[in-house]
Amino acid sequence: MKRNRLLLLLLTVAFFIKIDLGAQVTIGSNNEPNEGSLLDLKEYGDEESKKGGRSALGGLGLPRVKLSKIKPQTSTELAASIGNTGEWVLKDHIGLVVYSAVADQCALTPIETGVHVFDGVEWQPLGIPKSYKTEMAGNSDRSDWRSAWGDKVIIHGEKKDAAGKIIYKEFISGDFGQAGRWMTTNIAAFQYDTDLPQDQYHSAGRFLWGASGNPDNKLDVAYWAYPRLSGSVVVDGEAASEQFLENPYIGLLYTWDAATAGKGGQDGTLNVDYPDPSGEAYENGLPEWDGMGVQPAKTQKRRQGICPKGWHVPSDYEWTELEREMIRNTSLYADMDNIDNGDGTELAKVQQPPNPGSPIGEDPLAIDETTPAVPELFRGSTHGTAMKGVCPIPGSTYSAEGKSSVSHKGGFNLFLTGRIIIDLPRAAGYSSLSMPWSSSTYVGKTDNATETSYVAICRNFRRDKGQIYRAAYKREYMNSVRCKKDD
Numbered sequence: 118m119k120r121n122r123l124l125l126l127l128l129t130v131a132f133f134i135k136i137d138l139g140a141q142v143t144i145g146s147n148n149e150p151n152e153g154s155l156l157d158l159k160e161y162g163d164e165e166s167k168k169g170g171r172s173a174l175g176g177l178g179l180p181r182v183k184l185s186k187i188k189p190q191t192s193t194e195l196a197a198s199i200g201n202t203g204e205w206v207l208k209d210h211i212g213l214v215v216y217s218a219v220a221d222q223c224a225l226t227p228i229e230t231g232v233h234v235f236d237g238v239e240w241q242p243l244g245i246p247k248s249y250k251t252e253m254a255g256n257s258d259r260s261d262w263r264s265a266w267g268d269k270v271i272i273h274g275e276k277k278d279a280a281g282k283i284i285y286k287e288f289i290s291g292d293f294g295q296a297g298r299w300m301t302t303n304i305a306a307f308q309y310d311t312d313l314p315q316d317q318y319h320s321a322g323r324f325l326w327g328a329s330g331n332p333d334n335k336l337d338v339a340y341w342a343y344p345r346l347s348g349s350v351v352v353d354g355e356a357a358s359e360q361f362l363e364n365p366y367i368g369l370l371y372t373w374d375a376a377t378a379g380k381g382g383q384d385g386t387l388n389v390d391y392p393d394p395s396g397e398a399y400e401n402g403l404p405e406w407d408g409m410g411v412q413p414a415k416t417q418k419r420r421q422g423i424c425p426k427g428w429h430v431p432s433d434y435e436w437t438e439l440e441r442e443m444i445r446n447t448s449l450y451a452d453m454d455n456i457d458n459g460d461g462t463e464l465a466k467v468q469q470p471p472n473p474g475s476p477i478g479e480d481p482l483a484i485d486e487t488t489p490a491v492p493e494l495f496r497g498s499t500h501g502t503a504m505k506g507v508c509p510i511p512g513s514t515y516s517a518e519g520k521s522s523v524s525h526k527g528g529f530n531l532f533l534t535g536r537i538i539i540d541l542p543r544a545a546g547y548s549s550l551s552m553p554w555s556s557s558t559y560v561g562k563t564d565n566a567t568e569t570s571y572v573a574i575c576r577n578f579r580r581d582k583g584q585i586y587r588a589a590y591k592r593e594y595m596n597s598v599r600c601k602k603d604d
Contacts, residue, residue: 184217187226188239211237223508227525269527284308286365289524296442298602301524303368310425320379329353330542336385339375344534345544363511367534373573373592376554377422386571388558390418405557420556424600431601433557433574440467443500450528451503452520467497495584502583506530513548537595551578552596559589
């Protein structure tokens, strides 16, 4: 019975649709298809239609799917990207067209609603303007980036060395007005981006090494580690964490020695860029956090460190400039109104030192990341909210409670990837805090009743805070890095 029904259906289709050896077909009427059209959809073939006018009173209903991945890498991933199963050879499906019915701003590459066509590499949106531009890795150090890279958001490709080993993973950057161009994803660099031998590039002659959690609590080690769920122990030489594999944009965590390529000198306690000429007041080098030293903080020497060529680890001064840009022009980067209404009241809460709006705290969090930092050392009001992302990071169901636009749309989109602390060592603060490094030193060392610590300046973002904590933090701990483009 089923076979007879199928035969009847085929005969009916053949009766109403003219098919010749040229394989041209008209659907919707008995009119001849136009020359060059393998498939011509039209209801009538009047003179208006022949002149390019309307030929139908309806449209083409495309299949509506839930697109889950813009860049499928395998035949299985291609099928799964529209909710199917099986293995679809990528090149055989070039030209496949679907309608994405569900938007997903939290996907690795955000997905918009609308028509998409597969080009063999990714699903390209049709009629949906892209908010970003893609550049190859070799262009990351171009000096003419302001004119040649006019787009606000740029995706910078992965870079490898001559042996095919990864130097750094793909990253995204955005333009933040007076504060310049910053990475809006965390750097994931496994080597220093230099033409020199790796150990010669490092100020103290060390190699960048990982994965390691710095188990011996050393200042003079250039270590990196994968972000991971809080409480998990870091094992030397371990494979990539599930969280990093799911989203490499969360980057890696670095000791300050690794991040700055040895600014702490041979033993990690110094400031080799600004040693104290007297050798007395600041035996470990001049501080940079308040503009002291041979130059003001505004012109602090740049440290490329772990960053790509043409980029550098931002100074404390540059972090403050970014914060102030966020307060002035919040609506450009987040789903928020401008925090400062133009009278300067909110800007006064976040100032360059030495001013009342520039408090700094020492060692803001104890080993237990749930211990609250000193409230008065959080500065500003809600600009931290404007910089934190809206999407949960891999392995977490919690968002950062932020309102930043996603990276592809020009937001700072900070990830709360936590840190590596040095008891065991273990991960802490994943999905609850982030403490990206600056390249600036503090006063050399801090003392309390139990220990002496050598510190550097970072920013502390907390899920439960709309403000940002400007902190001096132990150099041997491991934090994320957001690089800034050279001017």
